[in-house]
Amino acid sequence: MIEQIPDIVISRLPVYLRELTRLAVEEGKVNTSSHELGQRLGISSAQIRKDLSHFGEFGKQGTGYHIGYLIDQLREILNLKEEWQVALIGAGYLGHALAHYQGFEHRGFHISWVFDNDPQKIGEEMNGLIVRDIATLESALSKNQIKIAILVVPASAAQEITDRLVAAGVTAILSYAPIHLKVPEGVHVSYSDPVVQLQRMTFYL
Protein backbone atom coordinates (compact mmCIF):
# COMPACT_ATOMS: atom_id res chain seq x y z
CA MET A 1 0.00 0.00 0.00
CA ILE A 2 1.45 3.33 -1.06
CA GLU A 3 1.34 5.85 1.74
CA GLN A 4 -0.88 8.77 0.89
CA ILE A 5 1.00 12.02 1.26
CA PRO A 6 -1.11 14.92 2.55
CA ASP A 7 -1.63 17.75 0.09
CA ILE A 8 -0.66 20.26 2.75
CA VAL A 9 2.78 18.66 2.81
CA ILE A 10 3.05 18.88 -0.97
CA SER A 11 2.09 22.52 -0.85
CA ARG A 12 5.08 23.36 1.34
CA LEU A 13 7.67 21.65 -0.83
CA PRO A 14 7.77 24.41 -3.48
CA VAL A 15 8.38 26.93 -0.72
CA TYR A 16 11.27 24.87 0.61
CA LEU A 17 12.64 24.56 -2.89
CA ARG A 18 12.40 28.29 -3.44
CA GLU A 19 14.20 29.14 -0.22
CA LEU A 20 16.88 26.52 -0.77
CA THR A 21 17.56 27.98 -4.21
CA ARG A 22 17.86 31.40 -2.66
CA LEU A 23 20.32 30.07 -0.07
CA ALA A 24 22.43 28.47 -2.77
CA VAL A 25 22.31 31.11 -5.48
CA GLU A 26 22.26 34.33 -3.51
CA GLU A 27 24.15 33.41 -0.41
CA GLY A 28 26.39 30.75 -1.85
CA LYS A 29 25.67 28.33 0.96
CA VAL A 30 26.35 24.64 0.55
CA ASN A 31 24.70 23.17 3.63
CA THR A 32 21.72 24.07 5.77
CA SER A 33 19.66 22.61 8.59
CA SER A 34 15.96 22.20 9.22
CA HIS A 35 16.41 24.80 11.93
CA GLU A 36 17.93 27.40 9.61
CA LEU A 37 15.41 26.76 6.86
CA GLY A 38 12.56 26.92 9.33
CA GLN A 39 13.81 30.18 10.78
CA ARG A 40 13.84 31.74 7.37
CA LEU A 41 10.37 30.54 6.47
CA GLY A 42 8.60 30.89 9.79
CA ILE A 43 8.07 27.14 9.99
CA SER A 44 9.13 24.79 12.79
CA SER A 45 12.18 22.62 12.14
CA ALA A 46 10.19 19.57 13.20
CA GLN A 47 7.66 20.20 10.50
CA ILE A 48 10.30 20.48 7.81
CA ARG A 49 11.93 17.21 8.88
CA LYS A 50 8.55 15.49 9.09
CA ASP A 51 7.54 16.75 5.66
CA LEU A 52 10.76 15.57 4.05
CA SER A 53 10.58 12.21 5.82
CA HIS A 54 7.58 11.30 3.68
CA PHE A 55 9.90 11.02 0.71
CA GLY A 56 13.15 9.63 2.09
CA GLU A 57 16.20 10.55 4.11
CA PHE A 58 17.99 13.54 2.68
CA GLY A 59 20.06 14.78 5.59
CA LYS A 60 22.91 13.76 7.84
CA GLN A 61 22.94 13.89 11.61
CA GLY A 62 25.21 16.58 12.83
CA THR A 63 25.58 18.44 9.55
CA GLY A 64 22.08 18.81 8.18
CA TYR A 65 21.28 18.93 4.47
CA HIS A 66 23.45 19.43 1.41
CA ILE A 67 21.49 22.15 -0.36
CA GLY A 68 22.29 21.13 -3.92
CA TYR A 69 21.28 17.55 -3.25
CA LEU A 70 18.05 18.51 -1.52
CA ILE A 71 17.13 20.90 -4.34
CA ASP A 72 17.72 18.09 -6.78
CA GLN A 73 15.56 15.69 -4.81
CA LEU A 74 12.73 18.19 -4.43
CA ARG A 75 12.78 18.85 -8.17
CA GLU A 76 12.53 15.13 -8.69
CA ILE A 77 9.64 14.74 -6.25
CA LEU A 78 7.74 17.67 -7.74
CA ASN A 79 8.27 16.48 -11.31
CA LEU A 80 10.29 19.53 -12.22
CA LYS A 81 13.15 17.76 -13.93
CA GLU A 82 11.63 18.58 -17.30
CA GLU A 83 10.19 21.91 -18.27
CA TRP A 84 6.40 22.02 -18.51
CA GLN A 85 4.75 23.74 -21.45
CA VAL A 86 1.96 26.02 -20.27
CA ALA A 87 -1.00 27.53 -22.11
CA LEU A 88 -2.15 30.99 -21.11
CA ILE A 89 -5.83 31.64 -21.69
CA GLY A 90 -6.69 35.33 -21.88
CA ALA A 91 -4.62 38.19 -23.22
CA GLY A 92 -5.89 41.03 -21.04
CA TYR A 93 -3.78 43.06 -18.63
CA LEU A 94 -3.14 40.11 -16.35
CA GLY A 95 -2.43 37.77 -19.24
CA HIS A 96 0.02 40.33 -20.50
CA ALA A 97 1.75 40.47 -17.13
CA LEU A 98 2.02 36.69 -16.92
CA ALA A 99 3.33 36.42 -20.47
CA HIS A 100 6.13 38.78 -19.49
CA TYR A 101 6.79 37.23 -16.09
CA GLN A 102 10.41 36.17 -15.89
CA GLY A 103 9.85 33.87 -12.93
CA PHE A 104 8.59 30.89 -14.91
CA GLU A 105 11.87 30.12 -16.63
CA HIS A 106 14.35 28.17 -14.51
CA ARG A 107 11.57 27.16 -12.17
CA GLY A 108 10.11 24.52 -14.42
CA PHE A 109 7.63 26.27 -16.69
CA HIS A 110 7.45 27.87 -20.09
CA ILE A 111 4.46 29.62 -21.55
CA SER A 112 4.22 28.38 -25.08
CA TRP A 113 0.69 29.30 -26.09
CA VAL A 114 -1.58 32.29 -25.57
CA PHE A 115 -5.24 32.33 -26.54
CA ASP A 116 -7.95 34.96 -26.64
CA ASN A 117 -11.31 35.38 -28.32
CA ASP A 118 -10.96 39.07 -29.11
CA PRO A 119 -10.26 39.62 -32.84
CA GLN A 120 -8.38 42.78 -31.85
CA LYS A 121 -5.92 40.72 -29.83
CA ILE A 122 -5.60 37.64 -32.03
CA GLY A 123 -2.35 37.84 -33.97
CA GLU A 124 -0.85 40.36 -31.54
CA GLU A 125 2.61 39.59 -30.23
CA MET A 126 3.18 39.21 -26.50
CA ASN A 127 6.75 38.72 -25.42
CA GLY A 128 7.53 36.71 -28.52
CA LEU A 129 4.29 34.75 -28.48
CA ILE A 130 1.46 35.19 -30.98
CA VAL A 131 -2.01 35.39 -29.48
CA ARG A 132 -4.06 32.58 -31.03
CA ASP A 133 -7.76 32.35 -31.68
CA ILE A 134 -9.45 30.51 -28.83
CA ALA A 135 -11.32 28.54 -31.48
CA THR A 136 -8.06 26.68 -32.06
CA LEU A 137 -7.64 25.83 -28.37
CA GLU A 138 -8.57 22.16 -28.51
CA SER A 139 -6.50 21.25 -31.53
CA ALA A 140 -3.40 23.06 -30.30
CA LEU A 141 -3.51 21.66 -26.77
CA SER A 142 -4.29 18.08 -27.74
CA LYS A 143 -1.70 17.97 -30.47
CA ASN A 144 1.00 19.33 -28.18
CA GLN A 145 -0.16 17.37 -25.14
CA ILE A 146 -0.35 20.47 -22.96
CA LYS A 147 -1.25 19.49 -19.39
CA ILE A 148 -1.11 22.88 -17.65
CA ALA A 149 -3.12 26.04 -18.27
CA ILE A 150 -3.28 29.44 -16.65
CA LEU A 151 -6.75 30.90 -16.80
CA VAL A 152 -7.03 34.67 -17.01
CA VAL A 153 -10.50 35.22 -18.41
CA PRO A 154 -13.59 36.93 -16.96
CA ALA A 155 -15.59 34.94 -14.41
CA SER A 156 -18.45 34.67 -16.91
CA ALA A 157 -16.28 32.68 -19.33
CA ALA A 158 -14.21 30.71 -16.84
CA GLN A 159 -16.34 27.59 -16.42
CA GLU A 160 -16.94 27.13 -20.13
CA ILE A 161 -13.25 27.52 -20.94
CA THR A 162 -12.38 25.16 -18.09
CA ASP A 163 -14.64 22.49 -19.55
CA ARG A 164 -12.90 22.89 -22.89
CA LEU A 165 -9.45 22.73 -21.30
CA VAL A 166 -10.34 19.54 -19.47
CA ALA A 167 -11.79 18.01 -22.62
CA ALA A 168 -8.55 18.86 -24.40
CA GLY A 169 -6.51 16.96 -21.82
CA VAL A 170 -5.43 19.67 -19.38
CA THR A 171 -5.15 18.34 -15.82
CA ALA A 172 -3.75 21.34 -13.93
CA ILE A 173 -5.30 24.79 -13.98
CA LEU A 174 -4.13 27.94 -12.24
CA SER A 175 -7.15 30.21 -12.25
CA TYR A 176 -7.29 33.95 -11.63
CA ALA A 177 -11.03 34.07 -12.25
CA PRO A 178 -13.01 34.88 -9.08
CA ILE A 179 -15.16 31.78 -9.23
CA HIS A 180 -15.08 28.20 -8.00
CA LEU A 181 -14.58 25.88 -10.95
CA LYS A 182 -16.21 22.48 -11.31
CA VAL A 183 -13.78 19.91 -12.67
CA PRO A 184 -13.80 16.11 -12.79
CA GLU A 185 -11.73 13.94 -10.44
CA GLY A 186 -8.07 13.98 -11.30
CA VAL A 187 -8.01 17.57 -12.53
CA HIS A 188 -6.25 19.97 -10.19
CA VAL A 189 -7.18 23.61 -9.77
CA SER A 190 -5.34 26.31 -7.87
CA TYR A 191 -6.93 29.70 -7.32
CA SER A 192 -5.61 33.21 -7.06
CA ASP A 193 -8.11 35.92 -6.23
CA PRO A 194 -6.45 39.03 -4.80
CA VAL A 195 -9.72 40.24 -3.32
CA VAL A 196 -10.26 37.02 -1.39
CA GLN A 197 -6.73 37.33 -0.03
CA LEU A 198 -7.26 40.95 1.00
CA GLN A 199 -10.61 40.18 2.60
CA ARG A 200 -9.02 37.53 4.74
CA MET A 201 -6.72 40.14 6.18
CA THR A 202 -9.28 42.90 6.73
CA PHE A 203 -10.90 40.67 9.33
CA TYR A 204 -7.94 41.40 11.59
CA LEU A 205 -7.67 45.13 10.89
Place this chain on the structure above:
Amino acid sequence: MIEQIPDIVISRLPVYLRELTRLAVEEGKVNTSSHELGQRLGISSAQIRKDLSHFGEFGKQGTGYHIGYLIDQLREILNLKEEWQVALIGAGYLGHALAHYQGFEHRGFHISWVFDNDPQKIGEEMNGLIVRDIATLESALSKNQIKIAILVVPASAAQEITDRLVAAGVTAILSYAPIHLKVPEGVHVSYSDPVVQLQRMTFYL
Protein backbone atom coordinates in the same frame (compact mmCIF):
# COMPACT_ATOMS: atom_id res chain seq x y z
CA MET B 1 -12.48 35.18 27.34
CA ILE B 2 -13.04 35.87 23.67
CA GLU B 3 -13.12 32.72 21.63
CA GLN B 4 -10.26 32.59 19.19
CA ILE B 5 -11.52 32.00 15.69
CA PRO B 6 -9.24 29.81 13.54
CA ASP B 7 -7.64 31.58 10.61
CA ILE B 8 -8.70 28.75 8.33
CA VAL B 9 -12.30 29.63 9.10
CA ILE B 10 -11.65 33.30 8.32
CA SER B 11 -10.06 32.32 5.03
CA ARG B 12 -13.25 30.65 3.84
CA LEU B 13 -15.57 33.54 4.59
CA PRO B 14 -14.51 35.62 1.55
CA VAL B 15 -15.25 32.62 -0.64
CA TYR B 16 -18.71 32.26 0.88
CA LEU B 17 -19.27 35.97 0.39
CA ARG B 18 -18.20 35.77 -3.22
CA GLU B 19 -20.48 32.86 -4.02
CA LEU B 20 -23.43 34.38 -2.17
CA THR B 21 -23.02 37.55 -4.20
CA ARG B 22 -23.00 35.50 -7.37
CA LEU B 23 -26.18 33.71 -6.29
CA ALA B 24 -27.90 37.00 -5.58
CA VAL B 25 -26.67 39.12 -8.47
CA GLU B 26 -26.45 36.62 -11.30
CA GLU B 27 -29.14 34.15 -10.44
CA GLY B 28 -31.47 36.46 -8.57
CA LYS B 29 -31.88 34.05 -5.68
CA VAL B 30 -33.15 35.25 -2.33
CA ASN B 31 -32.53 32.23 -0.12
CA THR B 32 -30.02 29.43 0.00
CA SER B 33 -28.97 26.59 2.26
CA SER B 34 -25.65 25.33 3.59
CA HIS B 35 -26.19 22.34 1.34
CA GLU B 36 -26.62 24.41 -1.84
CA LEU B 37 -23.71 26.69 -1.02
CA GLY B 38 -21.52 23.72 -0.18
CA GLN B 39 -22.43 21.97 -3.41
CA ARG B 40 -21.39 24.99 -5.41
CA LEU B 41 -18.08 25.40 -3.58
CA GLY B 42 -17.10 21.79 -3.07
CA ILE B 43 -17.35 22.18 0.71
CA SER B 44 -19.46 20.12 3.12
CA SER B 45 -22.61 21.71 4.44
CA ALA B 46 -21.54 20.86 7.98
CA GLN B 47 -18.39 22.89 7.56
CA ILE B 48 -20.27 25.92 6.33
CA ARG B 49 -22.68 25.79 9.25
CA LYS B 50 -19.84 25.28 11.70
CA ASP B 51 -17.85 28.16 10.25
CA LEU B 52 -20.79 30.55 10.45
CA SER B 53 -21.65 29.40 13.96
CA HIS B 54 -18.48 31.06 15.23
CA PHE B 55 -20.07 34.43 14.57
CA GLY B 56 -23.76 33.99 15.35
CA GLU B 57 -26.96 32.45 14.06
CA PHE B 58 -27.76 33.63 10.58
CA GLY B 59 -30.17 30.99 9.30
CA LYS B 60 -33.59 29.55 9.96
CA GLN B 61 -34.45 25.89 10.34
CA GLY B 62 -36.37 24.62 7.37
CA THR B 63 -35.63 27.56 5.09
CA GLY B 64 -31.89 28.15 5.31
CA TYR B 65 -30.29 31.54 4.88
CA HIS B 66 -31.54 34.83 3.48
CA ILE B 67 -28.76 35.66 1.04
CA GLY B 68 -28.93 39.44 1.37
CA TYR B 69 -28.80 39.26 5.14
CA LEU B 70 -25.91 36.78 5.18
CA ILE B 71 -23.94 38.89 2.70
CA ASP B 72 -24.50 41.88 4.93
CA GLN B 73 -23.34 39.99 8.02
CA LEU B 74 -20.24 38.63 6.30
CA ARG B 75 -19.31 42.11 5.12
CA GLU B 76 -19.67 43.26 8.70
CA ILE B 77 -17.54 40.41 10.07
CA LEU B 78 -14.81 40.95 7.49
CA ASN B 79 -14.74 44.71 8.01
CA LEU B 80 -15.88 45.42 4.49
CA LYS B 81 -18.57 47.96 5.31
CA GLU B 82 -16.21 50.75 4.41
CA GLU B 83 -13.95 50.81 1.39
CA TRP B 84 -10.26 50.29 2.12
CA GLN B 85 -7.68 52.49 0.43
CA VAL B 86 -4.85 50.40 -0.95
CA ALA B 87 -1.31 51.32 -1.99
CA LEU B 88 0.22 49.51 -4.92
CA ILE B 89 4.01 49.25 -4.79
CA GLY B 90 5.54 48.57 -8.17
CA ALA B 91 4.45 49.76 -11.60
CA GLY B 92 5.71 46.89 -13.74
CA TYR B 93 3.54 44.60 -15.84
CA LEU B 94 1.85 43.06 -12.84
CA GLY B 95 1.37 46.43 -11.13
CA HIS B 96 -0.18 47.64 -14.34
CA ALA B 97 -2.57 44.70 -14.41
CA LEU B 98 -3.61 45.23 -10.80
CA ALA B 99 -4.10 48.96 -11.33
CA HIS B 100 -6.54 48.12 -14.10
CA TYR B 101 -8.25 45.25 -12.30
CA GLN B 102 -11.97 45.96 -12.08
CA GLY B 103 -12.55 43.43 -9.33
CA PHE B 104 -11.46 45.61 -6.42
CA GLU B 105 -14.34 48.04 -6.65
CA HIS B 106 -17.58 46.83 -5.06
CA ARG B 107 -15.66 44.23 -3.13
CA GLY B 108 -14.25 46.61 -0.57
CA PHE B 109 -11.04 48.00 -2.02
CA HIS B 110 -9.78 50.94 -3.98
CA ILE B 111 -6.24 51.45 -5.18
CA SER B 112 -5.46 55.05 -4.41
CA TRP B 113 -1.68 55.19 -4.64
CA VAL B 114 0.94 53.69 -6.92
CA PHE B 115 4.67 53.89 -6.25
CA ASP B 116 7.78 52.99 -8.17
CA ASN B 117 11.46 53.88 -8.04
CA ASP B 118 12.01 54.02 -11.80
CA PRO B 119 12.32 57.65 -13.01
CA GLN B 120 10.92 56.47 -16.34
CA LYS B 121 7.71 55.40 -14.65
CA ILE B 122 7.30 58.13 -12.05
CA GLY B 123 4.71 60.59 -13.26
CA GLU B 124 3.19 58.10 -15.68
CA GLU B 125 -0.57 57.64 -15.55
CA MET B 126 -2.02 54.23 -14.79
CA ASN B 127 -5.78 53.96 -15.01
CA GLY B 128 -6.21 57.48 -13.66
CA LEU B 129 -3.49 57.19 -11.03
CA ILE B 130 -0.16 58.96 -11.14
CA VAL B 131 2.86 56.80 -10.34
CA ARG B 132 4.63 58.41 -7.37
CA ASP B 133 8.26 58.35 -6.40
CA ILE B 134 8.87 55.60 -3.86
CA ALA B 135 10.86 58.17 -1.90
CA THR B 136 7.54 59.70 -0.91
CA LEU B 137 6.13 56.37 0.31
CA GLU B 138 6.32 56.99 4.04
CA SER B 139 4.86 60.48 4.03
CA ALA B 140 1.97 59.56 1.73
CA LEU B 141 1.01 56.40 3.60
CA SER B 142 1.28 57.82 7.09
CA LYS B 143 -0.59 60.99 6.23
CA ASN B 144 -3.43 59.05 4.61
CA GLN B 145 -3.38 56.25 7.17
CA ILE B 146 -3.10 53.55 4.53
CA LYS B 147 -3.24 50.12 6.17
CA ILE B 148 -3.12 47.86 3.11
CA ALA B 149 -0.45 47.50 0.45
CA ILE B 150 -0.01 45.26 -2.58
CA LEU B 151 3.61 44.48 -3.20
CA VAL B 152 4.66 43.94 -6.80
CA VAL B 153 8.39 44.51 -6.75
CA PRO B 154 11.34 42.21 -7.49
CA ALA B 155 12.28 39.73 -4.77
CA SER B 156 15.52 41.62 -4.18
CA ALA B 157 13.62 44.74 -3.10
CA ALA B 158 10.71 43.10 -1.31
CA GLN B 159 12.05 42.85 2.24
CA GLU B 160 13.38 46.39 2.31
CA ILE B 161 10.11 47.82 0.98
CA THR B 162 8.18 45.67 3.44
CA ASP B 163 10.15 47.13 6.33
CA ARG B 164 9.32 50.60 5.09
CA LEU B 165 5.63 49.77 4.67
CA VAL B 166 5.45 48.41 8.20
CA ALA B 167 7.25 51.45 9.59
CA ALA B 168 4.73 53.65 7.77
CA GLY B 169 1.83 51.89 9.49
CA VAL B 170 0.76 49.27 6.96
CA THR B 171 -0.56 46.13 8.67
CA ALA B 172 -1.76 44.03 5.71
CA ILE B 173 0.41 43.16 2.73
CA LEU B 174 -0.50 41.13 -0.33
CA SER B 175 2.82 40.15 -1.84
CA TYR B 176 3.53 38.84 -5.32
CA ALA B 177 7.26 38.68 -4.67
CA PRO B 178 8.59 35.11 -4.57
CA ILE B 179 10.09 35.38 -1.11
CA HIS B 180 9.04 34.87 2.50
CA LEU B 181 8.78 38.24 4.23
CA LYS B 182 9.76 38.89 7.82
CA VAL B 183 7.25 41.12 9.57
CA PRO B 184 6.56 41.92 13.21
CA GLU B 185 3.63 40.47 15.14
CA GLY B 186 0.35 41.99 14.14
CA VAL B 187 1.27 42.54 10.51
CA HIS B 188 -0.48 40.19 8.10
CA VAL B 189 1.02 38.93 4.87
CA SER B 190 -0.65 36.99 2.12
CA TYR B 191 1.38 35.53 -0.71
CA SER B 192 0.73 34.90 -4.36
CA ASP B 193 3.47 33.12 -6.30
CA PRO B 194 2.17 31.49 -9.48
CA VAL B 195 5.19 29.20 -9.70
CA VAL B 196 4.63 27.82 -6.21
CA GLN B 197 1.02 27.13 -7.12
CA LEU B 198 1.98 25.39 -10.34
CA GLN B 199 4.68 23.33 -8.62
CA ARG B 200 2.16 22.06 -6.13
CA MET B 201 0.13 20.64 -8.99
CA THR B 202 2.98 19.13 -10.98
CA PHE B 203 3.53 16.69 -8.12
CA TYR B 204 0.33 14.97 -9.19
CA LEU B 205 0.95 15.01 -12.94
Place this chain on the structure above:
DNA sequence: TAGATTGTTAATCGATTAACAATC
Protein backbone atom coordinates in the same frame (compact mmCIF):
# COMPACT_ATOMS: atom_id res chain seq x y z
C1' DT C 1 -48.75 18.18 9.70
C1' DA C 2 -44.62 16.61 7.05
C1' DG C 3 -40.41 18.00 5.19
C1' DA C 4 -36.43 20.66 5.38
C1' DT C 5 -32.66 22.69 7.48
C1' DT C 6 -30.47 24.90 11.17
C1' DG C 7 -26.91 25.15 15.16
C1' DT C 8 -24.43 22.23 18.14
C1' DT C 9 -22.40 18.20 20.27
C1' DA C 10 -19.50 14.36 20.23
C1' DA C 11 -16.74 11.39 17.53
C1' DT C 12 -13.45 11.00 14.15
C1' DC C 13 -9.81 12.24 11.59
C1' DG C 14 -5.55 14.53 10.53
C1' DA C 15 -1.67 17.71 11.36
C1' DT C 16 1.78 19.68 14.35
C1' DT C 17 4.94 19.51 18.01
C1' DA C 18 8.02 17.76 21.54
C1' DA C 19 11.29 14.64 22.68
C1' DC C 20 15.03 11.61 21.95
C1' DA C 21 17.91 7.69 20.33
C1' DA C 22 20.98 7.38 16.64
C1' DT C 23 24.87 9.06 14.53
C1' DC C 24 27.66 12.29 11.78
Place this chain on the structure above:
DNA sequence: TAGATTGTTAATCGATTAACAATC
Protein backbone atom coordinates in the same frame (compact mmCIF):
# COMPACT_ATOMS: atom_id res chain seq x y z
C1' DT D 1 35.25 13.17 22.19
C1' DA D 2 31.57 16.84 22.38
C1' DG D 3 28.25 19.16 19.87
C1' DA D 4 24.92 19.26 16.41
C1' DT D 5 21.24 17.59 13.90
C1' DT D 6 18.73 14.05 11.78
C1' DG D 7 14.50 10.85 11.27
C1' DT D 8 10.91 8.98 13.94
C1' DT D 9 7.71 8.04 17.66
C1' DA D 10 4.19 9.34 20.68
C1' DA D 11 1.61 13.03 22.56
C1' DT D 12 -0.82 16.99 21.73
C1' DC D 13 -3.48 19.95 19.35
C1' DG D 14 -6.87 21.34 16.03
C1' DA D 15 -10.18 20.72 12.20
C1' DT D 16 -13.77 18.13 9.95
C1' DT D 17 -17.65 15.23 9.90
C1' DA D 18 -21.73 12.76 11.37
C1' DA D 19 -25.69 12.86 13.80
C1' DC D 20 -29.68 14.82 15.77
C1' DA D 21 -32.81 17.65 18.67
C1' DA D 22 -34.95 21.86 17.76
C1' DT D 23 -37.91 24.36 14.97
C1' DC D 24 -39.33 26.96 10.86
